[in-house]
Amino acid sequence: MLTYDVAVLGSGPGGYVAAIRAAQRGAKTCCIEQGKVGGVCLNVGCIPTKTMLHAGEVFWHIKRAGEYGFTGAGTPAVDGPAYMKRVAGVVDGLTKGVERLLKARKVDLVRGRGRLTAPDTLEVTGPDAAQQVKAKAVIIATGSRPARPAFLPFDSGRVWTTDEATTAGRLPEGILIVGGGVIGCELATVYAELGIPTTVVEMLDRLAANLDEDAAKAIHKSLQQRGAKVRTKARIVGMRATQEGIEAELEGGEKLRAAVALAAVGRVANVDGLGLEVVGVKLDGKVIKVDDRCRTTAEGIYAVGDCAEARQYAHLASRMGIVAAENATGHAARDPRTVVPVGIYTHPEVAAVGLSEAEAATAGRKVRVARFLYQASGMARAYGDTEGQVKLIADEALGEILGALVIGQHATDVVQEIALAMRNELTVDELALTIHPHPTFVEAVMEAAEAWLGRPIHGG
Numbered sequence: 001m002l003t004y005d006v007a008v009l010g011s012g013p014g015g016y017v018a019a020i021r022a023a024q025r026g027a028k029t030c031c032i033e034q035g036k037v038g039g040v041c042l043n044v045g046c047i048p049t050k051t052m053l054h055a056g057e058v059f060w061h062i063k064r065a066g067e068y069g070f071t072g073a074g075t076p077a078v079d080g081p082a083y084m085k086r087v088a089g090v091v092d093g094l095t096k097g098v099e100r101l102l103k104a105r106k107v108d109l110v111r112g113r114g115r116l117t118a119p120d121t122l123e124v125t126g127p128d129a130a131q132q133v134k135a136k137a138v139i140i141a142t143g144s145r146p147a148r149p150a151f152l153p154f155d156s157g158r159v160w161t162t163d164e165a166t167t168a169g170r171l172p173e174g175i176l177i178v179g180g181g182v183i184g185c186e187l188a189t190v191y192a193e194l195g196i197p198t199t200v201v202e203m204l205d206r207l208a209a210n211l212d213e214d215a216a217k218a219i220h221k222s223l224q225q226r227g228a229k230v231r232t233k234a235r236i237v238g239m240r241a242t243q244e245g246i247e248a249e250l251e252g253g254e255k256l257r258a259a260v261a262l263a264a265v266g267r268v269a270n271v272d273g274l275g276l277e278v279v280g281v282k283l284d285g286k287v288i289k290v291d292d293r294c295r296t297t298a299e300g301i302y303a304v305g306d307c308a309e310a311r312q313y314a315h316l317a318s319r320m321g322i323v324a325a326e327n328a329t330g331h332a333a334r335d336p337r338t339v340v341p342v343g344i345y346t347h348p349e350v351a352a353v354g355l356s357e358a359e360a361a362t363a364g365r366k367v368r369v370a371r372f373l374y375q376a377s378g379m380a381r382a383y384g385d386t387e388g389q390v391k392l393i394a395d396e397a398l399g400e401i402l403g404a405l406v407i408g409q410h411a412t413d414v415v416q417e418i419a420l421a422m423r424n425e426l427t428v429d430e431l432a433l434t435i436h437p438h439p440t441f442v443e444a445v446m447e448a449a450e451a452w453l454g455r456p457i458h459g460g
Helices: 015-024 039-044 046-063 080-104 182-193 213-225 314-328 357-362 378-383 411-423 428-433 443-452
Strands: 002-009 029-033 108-111 113-118 121-125 130-140 144-146 175-178 198-201 229-231 236-241 246-250 255-258 260-263 267-269 301-303 342-344 350-354 367-373 389-395 401-407
Touching: 002 015, 002 108, 015 029, 015 080, 015 130, 015 314, 029 130, 039 046, 039 080, 046 080, 046 182, 080 108, 113 130, 130 314, 175 182, 175 246, 175 255, 182 198, 182 213, 182 342, 198 255, 213 229, 213 350, 213 401, 246 260, 301 314, 342 411, 350 411, 357 367, 357 389, 357 401, 367 443, 389 428, 389 443, 401 411, 411 428, 411 443, 428 443
Parallel strands: 002 029, 002 130, 029 108, 130 301, 175 198, 175 260, 198 229
Antiparallel strands: 113 121, 121 130, 144 267, 236 246, 246 255, 342 350, 350 401, 367 389, 389 401
């Protein structure tokens, strides 16, 4: 029997952050992990995909070298194995870094699969034998896994999820991406920029359907510019593997062919086989039910990240991990999780926070919307990437910032200023009054605020 103050089940961005914070608070802490430290984000999610995206962007810029005044660069070619070897190297370095962090904070890493047998007890089945872990508080951070629709021939080896796409030792000769959400759009950007024949099939009427329509238009245009074929309002009704690759049939009978198919149709919370029913932990739909302190319906048990939130973002998991650890160690903390910035790392990047224009209207808010286009940004012109905008959505009477959309270079960095303003209940006026460095991309936020106030300097 191993005894701890806090036991964390899972070592992803929610789990390892929770374990470190609990240890910082003086709790004897362990982190239980059956797979690789770092979870989905570090091993087969955020980090490898962003590594792939940046490399693809470098390749894309090399092909455009003439626009920047460079000659003699020749025609670049992609070395697939070397490309994927670099991705693996980045992941490996960060994985080892997290292991060192846990060790430095004196968090014990317990290898194996954990299952609750009592509110304060976990049975861990490890590589050698089963052992029991007893803890005063338990934090569940088991993450999620890719959805695997039954009609796709996964056993053929011709159908990938992000797990395979980010760990393969090669690049596909051609790819059919099933799903035009965040994951599908990001990986479509990767392959299209590398010159790999790419087709995206989305059954809804637009890509990135959970974001503002302006975002969907920008991503659609970008993918087409990079050579990808985008099929919206298209449903795959069947798929079979052949010697050459895969063949997908669309509703209506049309056939699409590619070397590999990528299933990017969402993720499923890992809540099965954890013993939740034994200890009285209830679900809210398909995820664990938690409050703003990350408490479950069972005393002393907390849950964070993808297994407890429909919005599956690593940064949200980390914030929840801190909140859970603070409460698990007797330090009151809460977060309503209402201000959560999101990003799609396509080229151009897309980021959003708060309500979209449509959502604000549905909520009955009377809003005023203002934009600043990157075409008028000095920094965007210096970069040669003027596709983008900052769009502010605020209460017309109060100037309360309700939401924002940023499209363009460094959008996922720029949006954070707006998230900070929303978190601290600042108004559009205060954004406009804040001195921004020039030239930068973030000064577009100030320009959009000035436009919202009816006194634009550089915008129309």
